[in-house]
Amino acid sequence: MTPEARSAATASLAAAQTDHLPVLITEVIDALSPVDGDVFLDGTFGAGGYSRALLEASDCQVIGLDRDPDVLSEAAIWAPLFDGRLALEQGTFGAMEKAVEKHPQITGIVLDIGVSSMQLDRARRGFSFLRDGPLDMRMEQSGVSAAELVNAADESVLADIFFQYGEERRSRALARAVIAARSSARIETTGALAAIIEQASPSKRPGQPHPATRVFQALRIAVNDELGELAKGLAAAERILGEGGRLVVVTFHSLEDRVVKRFFQQRSKHGGAGVSRYAPDTPDATAPSFEMISRKAVTAGKTELEQNPRARSAKLRAGRRTAAPSHPEIMSGLGLPGLVASGSIL
Numbered sequence: 001m002t003p004e005a006r007s008a009a010t011a012s013l014a015a016a017q018t019d020h021l022p023v024l025i026t027e028v029i030d031a032l033s034p035v036d037g038d039v040f041l042d043g044t045f046g047a048g049g050y051s052r053a054l055l056e057a058s059d060c061q062v063i064g065l066d067r068d069p070d071v072l073s074e075a076a077i078w079a080p081l082f083d084g085r086l087a088l089e090q091g092t093f094g095a096m097e098k099a100v101e102k103h104p105q106i107t108g109i110v111l112d113i114g115v116s117s118m119q120l121d122r123a124r125r126g127f128s129f130l131r132d133g134p135l136d137m138r139m140e141q142s143g144v145s146a147a148e149l150v151n152a153a154d155e156s157v158l159a160d161i162f163f164q165y166g167e168e169r170r171s172r173a174l175a176r177a178v179i180a181a182r183s184s185a186r187i188e189t190t191g192a193l194a195a196i197i198e199q200a201s202p203s204k205r206p207g208q209p210h211p212a213t214r215v216f217q218a219l220r221i222a223v224n225d226e227l228g229e230l231a232k233g234l235a236a237a238e239r240i241l242g243e244g245g246r247l248v249v250v251t252f253h254s255l256e257d258r259v260v261k262r263f264f265q266q267r268s269k270h271g272g273a274g275v276s277r278y279a280p281d282t283p284d285a286t287a288p289s290f291e292m293i294s295r296k297a298v299t300a301g302k303t304e305l306e307q308n309p310r311a312r313s314a315k316l317r318a319g320r321r322t323a324a325p326s327h328p329e330i331m332s333g334l335g336l337p338g339l340v341a342s343g344s345i346l
């Protein structure tokens with residue numbers, strides 16, 4: 001590396017360190033227990049906080065995977081500081097087998113579900129009702145945007161998305177308000193959508209979250225198929241990891257945590273909780289494929305909560321792969337909310 005490249009890399013690394021404060025980092029590293037020679041997949045690279053901690057904790061290799069192209073172009077500037085031990089891949093963790101196919105056997109996988117502070121803080125990405133920008137929300141920066149969804153989906157579909165993915169109790173009234181607003185002008189910005197939801201909601205009492213919080217969460221989950229990705233990612237991790245391999249997952253809301261909790265319950269019990277009792281008697285196919293590293297979800301301690309309020313809702317669950325084959329079920333029994341409305345999305 002030339003001295004100029006090294007100083008650009010060091011500056012870019014310093015910026016990444018302040019862009020996003022990694023959550024439960026000590027607990028993540030403890031659960032992954034890196035030793036020299038390990039190969040980790042960080043399936044949600046973001047600002048690379050977990051990856052850097054792993055690379056600093058042992059002489060391991062890390063594959064940093066993220067679906068957001070901005071993440072990878074920024075990290076490419078500082079990755080050479082780790083002397084070839086950090087490889088970057090663009091893609092989704094639901095398809096993580098593709099990202100790891102040219103790398104050595106993976107010994108640990110970590111997923112930190114959701115959006116990064118960089119995505120939330122940049123108005124042009126359209127994730128936040130606090131920053132006015134185009135109503136986008138696409139992590140991959142391709143596919144159907146939130147604006148396309150809110151301007152074209154049927155009322156019943158929008159209500160279903162708000163209810164199922166945002167757990168919004170006023171889902172029907174809010175969907176009606178969106179349909180009424182878009183009949184006079186397309187809804188193109190985060191500010192416009194937040195104002196529509198605010199006007200259609202009872203006035204907010206002190207200490208209550210912004211009335212658009214749940215609707216924005218729901219649209220983000222729908223646009224990025226976040227729960228489908230999570231279920232596919234967990235099953236792919238199970239197939240990739242060999243005996244002793246570790247899977248660590250950090251989630252930020254109850255819908256995500258329910259999927260991870262049920263996945264580990266299903267996979268760590270004999271007979272596989274959630275597998276039909278009428279299934280053919282195939283003991284090997286339902287032998288526990290994981291043993292739990294910690295029995296209960298791990299949450300942030302007082303010190304971390306004081307430094308990083310985002311850690312408030314974080315939950316870590318972790319398991320160690322057994323020698324049993326992967327479980328036959330992928331999507332069922334995980335508590336994935338299904339959209340029931342039959343109208344058109346676009």
Ligand SMILES: C[S@@+](CC[C@H](N)C(=O)[O-])C[C@H]1O[C@@H](n2cnc3c(N)ncnc32)[C@H](O)[C@@H]1O
Binds near residue numbers: 049066067091112115
């Ligand atoms: C909470 S941040 C991760 C922060 C990271 N642990 C750190 O310490 O900097 C989540 C990241 O995961 C990425 N992401 C979310 N869903 C993904 C998916 N299905 N596949 C790949 N990346 C995903 C997002 O683009 C975002 O950059």
